[in-house]
Amino acid sequence: MMRLFTVLLLVLLGLLQYRLWFGQHSIxxxxxxxxELQGQLASNQELEKRNRLLKADVTDLQKGLDAIEERARNELGLIKKDEVFFRIFSQTDNTGKK
Structure with missing residues (x-):
């Protein structure tokens, strides 16, 4: 009887260990x-950084004309009245090399 009880306990222990290591919701x-959580946290930090930069950009655009003018110059090629615009080209030979 005691031997059967010991075997039964060992089988039960084996089943519980299997579930612990290999079953659903295991270790x-x-x-x-x-x-996955660490990867998601890193991704969230990158997105939060991007959001802070965009928020600062929006705030700059809402508060002052300097930021709007800078964007217009860089992205749209704004030239003010009475300004002179220079475009410099480098010389290249027939192969396209300098």
Whole structure:
């Protein structure tokens, strides 16, 4: 009787250990979820950084004309009245090399 009880307990322990290491919601699943979580946190930090930069850009555009003028110059080629615009080209030979 005692031997049967010991065998039964060992089988039960084996089944519980199997579930702990390999079953659904096991330790390996936990480790995989931790890795996914770290990746997601890193992605969130990058997105938060991007959002802060965009928010600062919006604030600059809302508050002053300097930021609007700078954007117009860089992105649209704004030239003010009475300004002289120079475009410098480098000389190249027939092959396109300098």
């Amino acid at each position: 390996t699943d936990y480790w995989h979820k931790q890795d």
